[in-house]
Amino acid sequence: MNDKVTRGRRSKIHLLPEEIRRELDSKLRDGRLTQQDVLDYINDLIEQSQLPEEEKTELKISRSGLNRYATHLETIGKDIRELREVSNALVAQLGDKPTGDVSKMILEIGRTQLFKAMMQQSSAEEMDIGxxxxxxxxxQRLEAAAMQSHKREKEIRQLFAAEAAEAAEKVAKQAGLTADGVAALKREILGIA
Incomplete structure (x- = not known):
């Protein structure tokens, strides 16, 4: 691994206008064109753009630059595909288990992938501030989702406890339990001190 630290200069591809970069990403994902065809197409787009001439010259992409970017995109795509496969397998394995378990697992996978991306970025030659x-x-969104999932799980438990307490109250009354006994049973089920 290269431990060389650079001054954070971005690649030409990252400096492309957004619409050209989106077109580049689209052509690479499509997979029907060779890298040379994509390179020619994108460099033609740069040439036809309204950018100043000197900027057009600076932004033209090299074959090696495109290859590095395409390899990077493929690596990310492979990681996403693997993550989907693992997620699908784990969700299938959980089956009819509570939704909270699925949410926790997905959040943990998200945290793991985020950490992995940050570690890769920290070892990269260029730091991408974006x-x-x-x-x-x-x-921040993962943690907000975790909090929302926890809140939803707590609400579901409270609803279940309320339903169980109502059912227990009916059974207790039918069994002849005193009003104080029914109230104590209900408090115990609901977790009220």
């Missing part, structure tokens, strides 16, 4: 910002936002 990735760091996106990672922080993703972490």
């Amino acid at each position: 990735l760091i910002k996106d990672a922080m936002l993703a972490a």
